[in-house]
Amino acid sequence: MQLLTIKLIRRQAMKQKNYLAAFPSAIVVMVAFLAAIFFANANPSFAASGKKSSAHSRTSAVEYTESQIKQLQSALTITEAQKPLWDNLTQVMRENAKEMDVLTKDRAEKAKTMNSVEHMKLHSQITEAHLAQLKKLIPPFEAFYNSQSDEQKKITDTLFRTGKYGKKHRKK
Numbered sequence: 001m002q003l004l005t006i007k008l009i010r011r012q013a014m015k016q017k018n019y020l021a022a023f024p025s026a027i028v029v030m031v032a033f034l035a036a037i038f039f040a041n042a043n044p045s046f047a048a049s050g051k052k053s054s055a056h057s058r059t060s061a062v063e064y065t066e067s068q069i070k071q072l073q074s075a076l077t078i079t080e081a082q083k084p085l086w087d088n089l090t091q092v093m094r095e096n097a098k099e100m101d102v103l104t105k106d107r108a109e110k111a112k113t114m115n116s117v118e119h120m121k122l123h124s125q126i127t128e129a130h131l132a133q134l135k136k137l138i139p140p141f142e143a144f145y146n147s148q149s150d151e152q153k154k155i156t157d158t159l160f161r162t163g164k165y166g167k168k169h170r171k172k
Contacts, residue, residue, distance in 0.1 A: 061104070065097035075155060082147050089140040096133040101131055 069090050078086045103126050114122065145156060 011145070061097035061100040064092050070091060076148075076152055082144065085140070085144040085147050089137075089144045092137050092140050096137060099129060099133065100126075109158065123134070 073086070106123055107126070110118070110122070145153065148156060
């Protein structure tokens, strides 16, 4: 009975360890996704691969956000009247990405020396930061969205829903 309990505890610890290792990468990807609002030709391969790689081979949230801003700007054909709203939105996106890069760098530096409680606290901090970023992002996004033409809204809705513009959905 005691051996069975030990095996169960080990199994749960391994699952938790895998979760804790994957969670920060998932948060970075999720924030990058939401910070960019919608992605055209998103490339989350480093997170989806499931492989651990060095921090140097990962794209920072700032770099990823910048590439997404460029793609979005070309897909949406932003008018001169919309430019101030777009600039405000992209400023918030950039600030959010910088903040997330700081948090993930902090996590990477401390990960090997943190105990379980410290890991949980850091994940809580990242989650709270993510929520704060979303709350900060919604008002400028809403203002920009409301300024769009019907055609732009259609493109925005497609990008937000699918991450793709002008591509047919695959049937499952």
